[in-house]
Amino acid sequence: DTEVTQTPKHLVMGMTNKKSLKCEQHMGHRAMYWYKQKAKKPPELMFVYSYEKLSINESVPSRFSPECPNSSLLNLHLHALQPEDSALYLCASSHRDGANVLTFGAGSRLTVL
């Protein structure tokens, strides 16, 4: 079982909907990440939270809004998405020390109609 839990596993939404993706880890990691992965492409970094503060925003459109309520939780709020936003959204966490290995969740597969 993965130690990073993402919900929902699948999400279908219309372009006018508001939805959220959730990510949870209980490994004591202090950094959390959102990556976006289109089919047959590598993951692309969207956001990084370090000690619950947003440290990296890779120029992501404002229709994606991250939130880190505490050190164990990471949300991605979705609003007014476009069909091209359909992708696998991967959450990850890391200790931020040593090798700083990222542990990924199983992903949330989003389809925007």
Added chain:
Amino acid sequence: AQKITQTQPGMFVQEKEAVTLDCTYDTSDPSYGLFWYKQPSSGEMIFLIYQGSYDQQNATEGRYSLNFQKARKSANLVISASQLGDSAMYFCAMRGGGSEKLVFGKGTKLTVNP
């Protein structure tokens, strides 16, 4: 800026044989880390192995070893005794020293034949 290059879109290997997946990188940072991840069709990214730029010895983790050639800027993954369950996408990734950003290569799809 960091760049990762994986030139093999797909690789085939017979079960129980060894296979090498290529990865070259480019960075101006003297300190960096190199990672390999496996992504089965289910989608989860599974960490396999890590090599630090100052590590003197090549990293090994069970059937996985990393052939690190610093002067050539290569970090190839060697999988020994391939198993059917090794069929997946394999991504090489790099992080520059002090950076929180992990950059991935385009990946190599490995198929293990019985």
